[in-house]
Amino acid sequence: MTTEPAQPSDAILERMMTLHPKVMDLVLDRMWRLLEALGNPQDALPPVIHLAGTNGKGSTQAMIRAGLEAAGKRVHAYTSPHLARFHERIRLAGDLIDEAALTALLDECDRANGGAQITFFEITTCAALLAFARTPADYTLLETGLGGRVDSTNVVARPALTVITPISIDHEQYLGTTLAQIAGEKAGILKRGVPCVVGPQPEEAMEVIEARAAKLGAPLMAHGQHWHAFEERGRLIYQDERGLLDLPLPALPGAHQIENAGAAIAALRMVQNDLAGASFDAVAEAAMRDVFWPARMQRLSHGPLCDAAPEAEVWLDGGHNPAAGKAIAAHLASLPPRETHLICGMLNTKDVTGYMAPLAPHVASLTAVPIPDAPATLSAEETAAAATRAGITASIATDSTAAIESIAQNRPDARILVCGSLYLAGAVLRENG
Structure with a gap:
């Protein structure tokens, strides 16, 4: 990092x-x-x-x-x-x-x-x-x-x-x-x-x-x-x-x-x-x-995280409530078909299931990660459990890099969306240079 x-x-x-x-x-x-x-x-x-x-x-x-x-x-x-x-x-x-x-x-x-x-x-x-x-x-x-x-x-x-x-x-x-x-x-x-x-x-x-x-x-x-x-x-x-x-x-x-x-x-x-x-x-x-606003369905095109999955689409979004989940789901539905995998970290103050439920029909899996340096982060295990309740196949990883590497190993051409928190988005932008 x-x-x-x-x-x-x-x-x-x-x-x-x-x-x-x-x-x-x-x-x-x-x-x-x-x-x-x-x-x-x-x-x-x-x-x-x-x-x-x-x-x-x-x-x-x-x-x-x-x-x-x-x-x-x-x-x-x-x-x-x-x-x-x-x-x-x-x-x-x-x-x-x-x-x-x-x-x-x-x-x-x-x-x-x-x-x-x-x-x-x-x-x-x-x-x-x-x-x-x-x-x-x-x-x-x-x-x-x-x-x-x-x-x-x-x-x-x-x-x-x-x-x-x-x-x-x-x-x-x-x-x-x-x-x-x-x-x-x-x-x-x-x-x-x-x-x-x-x-x-x-x-x-x-x-x-x-x-x-x-x-x-x-x-x-x-x-x-x-x-x-x-x-x-x-x-x-x-x-x-x-x-x-x-x-x-x-x-x-x-x-x-x-x-x-x-x-x-x-x-x-x-x-x-x-x-x-x-x-x-x-x-x-x-x-x-001319508008630019990072971490709002931002497509990442370069940096170490992209290098870890060179054939994948890597996206980043900081939305974190049910309305944001619906908006992201609508955008995913509008994109050309591609198997989509989430990397998600959330705070314990959020309606996690409410955020994930709209996303469930549009994604193949969710890899849960903790948010670095965020005292209110949900553990990866808690986030994964919420995803399971929302009907999403879930696993855990130590961080976003490990999650991206794991997804890319199994599905090199996946669409990968890192999401769930602006704090996680910030960590990803720092990690990605």
Whole structure:
């Protein structure tokens, strides 16, 4: 396995992990305290587009960024979790934050915090907001980490726009056990009078969003009501009250990306007046063509893992809930026939059987692996047992490399999908160089 040499930021990040006894503690009090000590950078950001949702936040944000950058805009972006390196979370005016800047920001936030209790996500979000406030740009894209109402990113008084991507059951221990409860948390990013783009939603979730929007006077631009997006003859068709766009399919594979693309185009529509001088058709086309978002049905084409199975197709996806399982299953069904084998590692906080059940008809086997350096990982034995319950022939391996080698030995021309967790995806990307 390849690893990068330790950097100064690594030591600071590791220390920040110890500042609160809980990984998750969803309140905003600690954020307000530290932001005040830092001079309230959240009030000095370039116009903010704030995204929440269960699935598709990262892909939708990446498409919005590709469109804005095609229009000549400088864009900050905040995402989580990272895959290979923490630096991926903070993009300053188009570029990932460099090591020297990250180290200085983390040090400054650590000193301002003064050893007080604060979660890792909270203090690193403060660092990102501080970086964004100090670096000139035209837009700031903020992706929630968990939920919305009390998410650490929900500290901007008046964003330019909010976006809610599809909501499904996930993180029940923090957000609630029903779609209505989870939607209530996600809808917490809505602000009075600020428009919100809404992706496809279950009826129960949409009712909650609509009620919250009505209470706040937040105009909605909702899928199925105000905009539509669908595939026709290998093209993406987007339509709203301003007209119809005939676009290339998004570079991110999967039928579910059509809906994410629609939400991204709808968001770009909402800021279209600020894109003067750029053809909106060209902006929307670039959002589809130029988007890149790793570990979302990503085809790996080189590296040690691919070398271990030179005749196989090797894919990577970080989805981890039942909705993601359905989306992956739909994409597998759309690919040319090829015997498909999963390599899967999951966290013990996830609905493992719910994730695997949609995949069962489309795969020949599942090799279960533990997720490296993840305290909440399911053991390979537990993951394999869940796969068996879902009707998938299962075995175990020590790691992804061993699993790929075993599959390739028996079926050299297999389609291999490594899946089940963004943390496993990150480990694979690091291992694959």
